[in-house]
Amino acid sequence: MRGVDGLLLMFSAAGSLVILALLMPVVLAPLMTKPSDLATTLMDPEVLGALSVTFSAATAATIFALILGVPLAYVMARMNFAFKGLLESILSIPLAIPHSVAGILVLLAYHSRTPIGSILGNLGIVIEDAVWGIILAMFFVSAPILISSARAGFSMIDENLEHVARSLGASHLKTFLTISLPLSFRAIASGAMLTWTRAVSEVGALLIVAPYPRSIAILVIQRFESFGLSAAIPITVILLGISLLVVFIMNRVLRGGSYP
Amino acid sequence: MNSDDFLLTLKSVSKRLREFRLVDVNLDVRRGEYFVVMGPTGAGKTLLLQIIAGIHYPDSGKVILDDVDVTYLSPERRSIGYVPQNYALFPHMSVRENIAYGLRVRKYSKADVDVIVKELSRELGVSHLLDRRVSTLSGGEQQRVALARALAIEPKLLLLDEPLAALDAETREEVRDYLKKIRRSIAFTAIHVTHDFVEAAALGDRMAVMINGEIVQVGEPSDVMNKPRNEAVASFTGFKNIFRGAVRGNVGGLAEIDVGGIRIYAVTNRVGEVTVAVRPESIIIALEPVKMSARNILKGVIQEVSEIPPFVSVIVDVGVPMAVYLTRSAFEDLGLELGKIVYLAFKASDVMVF
Numbered sequence: 001m002r003g004v005d006g007l008l009l010m011f012s013a014a015g016s017l018v019i020l021a022l023l024m025p026v027v028l029a030p031l032m033t034k035p036s037d038l039a040t041t042l043m044d045p046e047v048l049g050a051l052s053v054t055f056s057a058a059t060a061a062t063i064f065a066l067i068l069g070v071p072l073a074y075v076m077a078r079m080n081f082a083f084k085g086l087l088e089s090i091l092s093i094p095l096a097i098p099h100s101v102a103g104i105l106v107l108l109a110y111h112s113r114t115p116i117g118s119i120l121g122n123l124g125i126v127i128e129d130a131v132w133g134i135i136l137a138m139f140f141v142s143a144p145i146l147i148s149s150a151r152a153g154f155s156m157i158d159e160n161l162e163h164v165a166r167s168l169g170a171s172h173l174k175t176f177l178t179i180s181l182p183l184s185f186r187a188i189a190s191g192a193m194l195t196w197t198r199a200v201s202e203v204g205a206l207l208i209v210a211p212y213p214r215s216i217a218i219l220v221i222q223r224f225e226s227f228g229l230s231a232a233i234p235i236t237v238i239l240l241g242i243s244l245l246v247v248f249i250m251n252r253v254l255r256g257g258s259y260p
Numbered sequence: 261m262n263s264d265d266f267l268l269t270l271k272s273v274s275k276r277l278r279e280f281r282l283v284d285v286n287l288d289v290r291r292g293e294y295f296v297v298m299g300p301t302g303a304g305k306t307l308l309l310q311i312i313a314g315i316h317y318p319d320s321g322k323v324i325l326d327d328v329d330v331t332y333l334s335p336e337r338r339s340i341g342y343v344p345q346n347y348a349l350f351p352h353m354s355v356r357e358n359i360a361y362g363l364r365v366r367k368y369s370k371a372d373v374d375v376i377v378k379e380l381s382r383e384l385g386v387s388h389l390l391d392r393r394v395s396t397l398s399g400g401e402q403q404r405v406a407l408a409r410a411l412a413i414e415p416k417l418l419l420l421d422e423p424l425a426a427l428d429a430e431t432r433e434e435v436r437d438y439l440k441k442i443r444r445s446i447a448f449t450a451i452h453v454t455h456d457f458v459e460a461a462a463l464g465d466r467m468a469v470m471i472n473g474e475i476v477q478v479g480e481p482s483d484v485m486n487k488p489r490n491e492a493v494a495s496f497t498g499f500k501n502i503f504r505g506a507v508r509g510n511v512g513g514l515a516e517i518d519v520g521g522i523r524i525y526a527v528t529n530r531v532g533e534v535t536v537a538v539r540p541e542s543i544i545i546a547l548e549p550v551k552m553s554a555r556n557i558l559k560g561v562i563q564e565v566s567e568i569p570p571f572v573s574v575i576v577d578v579g580v581p582m583a584v585y586l587t588r589s590a591f592e593d594l595g596l597e598l599g600k601i602v603y604l605a606f607k608a609s610d611v612m613v614f
Contacts, residue, residue, distance in 0.1 A: 160348035163315045166335040167342040168362030168413055178365075182352050 153187020
């Protein structure tokens with residue numbers, strides 16, 4: 001017993017270093033910001049515009065990921081098909097490559113002079129330097145998070161529950177809506193929130209695909225490059241606050257007991 | 261018997277799924293019958309139920325339900341109640357919502373749902389559980405709720421996958437009696453899958469023995485128990501004393517069989533190499549050989565004693581180790597102990613020869 005305690009003590013000491021390293025910047029940044037700067041920044045139209053662009057694009061990207069990704073996740077969890085392994089690899093590509101590279105890939109495939117880009121253009125969807133480009137880039141880098149989370153959620157459900165629901169007269173769709181979806185709600189919700197936060201934090205792909213309209217992360221870079229560290233701090237603190245809030249909400253949603 | 265008497269008919273159903281398989285399964289289940297399919301774990305019993313339920317489709321063969329070919333009909337259109345081994349109660353719903361699920365998807369009015377749920381839960385003794393979350397139920401309670409949920413839709417056929425396997429011994433007995441009781445109050449046709457012969461004997465109107473995906477024998481439980489068709493069935497249905505031997509002679513149907521140096525008499529016309537089986541409970545154990553009318557009397561030494569409630573199992577070395585079951589009180593009355601010399605007696609007609 002003493003040996004175990006000693007070990008845990010040592011690990012705790014090492015762990016404290018990690019926590020300290022993480023906590024230091026998070027605590028320092030707000031301390032180094034004057035409240036008046038914070039207020040000015042919050043009323044800066046450029047900042048508000050960038051926040052609005054970022055949040056609406058991230059929300060749109062998350063909604064698309066939900067609509068398109070959840071059904072795909074269900075198929076991946078329930079069906080065995082040829083090249084499933086390949087599909088899994090493809091889905092993890094966006095998570096594995098540098099985001100600037102992801103941006104190049106998106107631009108290459110969907111800019112307005114490509115076949116797909118011209119079809120999208122006819123629908124009024126242009127990606128270069130447009131909100132649609134931001135949404136698409138965000139979707140590309142963050143949707144796989146939702147898909148893998150939802151898939152894990154569906155995989156955890158005892159398939160007998162679905163079998164029983166169908167034997168009781170529920171169609172496959174009804175079974176999905178009344179059994180599979182509610183039981184994987186937490187997995188999907190946490191996936192959606194991670195997807196959203198990932199989308200908000202995206203910089204690399206946006207720099208390539210659509211630096212304009214300015215999203216908030218790009219604005220931080222521009223302020224830093226043009227006016228130095230002190231100019232970037234208030235926006236940083238605001239973003240930090242929002243992120244903390246989201247993480248807090250996420251943990252609250254996910255903490256509720258799970259189904260056995 | 262014409263086909264109208266059969267609710268369910270399987271015609272040459274074959275299926276491979278992962279490590280499980282069904283091979284040319286033919287089965288008829290009569291209307292109102294409680295039919296038990298018994299087989300060891302991995303025999304394909306669950307797969308059989310899932311094919312009947314429509315969860316999987318067979319590779320070949322036909323499933324006929326109520327004179328309609330339902331082989332490829334989706335599960336929701338079959339009206340078959342399915343109770344999987346783990347009961348699969350919906351964890352995000354209350355007991356009431358679980359039972360009402362099938363009625364709700366059938367768009368019954370709220371008033372009708374309430375009436376049916378109330379009636380059925382009273383019948384099945386789960387009224388007091390209706391507002392509980394399923395995670396708070398005991399195994400036996402979950403079982404009853406799963407049963408109520410399946411019966412609520414008045415299914416043509418009820419499929420029960422090892423309904424007692426997840427319960428402790430005491431609850432198992434209770435639920436077994438309970439199943440018998442509700443069968444009397446609510447008429448339904450059921451297929452019950454198990455690996456336990458006691459369940460088959462206690463509940464089954466008829467039973468099938470399934471081994472390695474094949475139906476080996478169909479009949480009334482007593483027939484299957486007393487006349488197992490082959491060694492696999494015998495070893496599975498509880499015959500403990502199974503020995504290889506050779507027929508040495510036969511006088512008027514009474515065969516003399518050499519089993520590892522000892523002589524066993526059996527009623528059979530078989531010749532040559534045979535397998536002999538004697539049920540442990542058919543053997544009488546005594547301290548002296550006198551006054552025993554049985555044809556087979558063997559002397560031996562008690563080698564092992566173990567408890568198999570409600571019996572005591574005694575292994576006696578009579579040249580071959582032979583298991584005998586007797587009650588605790590008989591065991592004590594005889595003052596049996598390890599190393600004691602005893603006599604075993606059993607009738608020639610109690611010896612099965614394959």
